[in-house]
Amino acid sequence: MIWEVFRQEKSGDYHKHCGNVHAPDREMALLFAEIQHGRRKPTNSLWVTPQKEIGEVDTEDAAFGGTTDKSYRWAMTYNFEAAASEVEESESEQVTADRERKAQIEKAGGN
């Protein structure tokens, strides 16, 4: 049975997927995960879950981010200097996300 492993580096971080282990039960899976994924890299905690329990939607099933033009819901559409630092920060996060999204679309075949 395959178990997916999610590692959290520091307390307060998100758990990120880092690989999987083969194990017959949860107890063994936790032990193997600890050895394989928590031995060298900095680790604060591990989540281990049976692979078949993970639901998946992939690019074939869904048009992530929508296929229509949704520019109206991005901060940079509104061409004003941000009032405060936290608004600026949020906008720059959106600019980065938008750039990554466009690169991904281009890579997938430029539609």
Next chain:
Amino acid sequence: MDIEEVKQRAGPREFSPKDDMPEEYRKAATRMIQFHANSEIMGAYLEKPFIRQAPSLDRKLAFSAKVQDEIGHGQLLYRAAESLGIKTRDEMLDELAEGEGKFLNCFHYPMDSYVETPMIAFFVDGAAMRRQATLKSTSWEPYAHAMDKVCFEEGFHVKHGEAILYELMTGSKKEQEMTQEAFEEWWPRIIQFFGPTNDKSTHHGFASEVGLKQMGNDELRTAFLNAYIPKAEKYGLEIPDEPRISKNDDGTYEVVEEDLDWDEFFTIAKNDYEPGVGQIEGRKASQDAVEWVRESLDNHENRLYGSSQPQAAD
């Protein structure tokens, strides 16, 4: 963990559901997150009518996206609150419908005209974002994680609101006058957003000792005034004479608190303010109207899994 240890360890994203937190912490965090979640939901209902009433397709789309965002934030926050083990999401939603759930003062007032929308979408959201940005380093990890997503989306709300304000203040004379009027009406409420001064705030001490709250009401209000008063003036809004606001030598602003109507504020805080009661009942009616959806989802889940209890994975 006892409360002394909590205070000692308190720091950004320090505690998560696997920590054994004392009840006092879990209750305080639940109250704070539930209040925040309720406010997101009530704010969305306040703006919902303007999806239809907005004057252009662009504005309709943006309002619809914004309302969608706010409802999403509410759901995210109920989950973060639920992870404290005090109340379930359903209990919190029911409390809101029954008028027991508390929420932000500004969302108790009805909004009648489109010229009022930038008061929420620019000033209130700007004030909210000021606060939310500090909560990215709250000590309850699920709350901080929710804030990452909330702040990511919120920048669009504030700038969309600013675009409307700009449009209205460069529009016809009539539009400018109506916007100024709305501003005068909303301004005291907006300043009250951050609540009373630290020394009069009942919950501030404990929440900041255990790292839930990162900044006091006074600091937040000052930072907000410094950023948004110049903006308001830039667009030609006149700051009302009351509540009096003084500018300190170092360029920071201070508001004369006695000029604000704190009786009304605390009546609102208890959900006793008449127009606000209408807001709550409107939301309850919407929740009742889709009872059948929740019911059929529950039935479906029971049919599949026998009960709504989570399945054992192995």
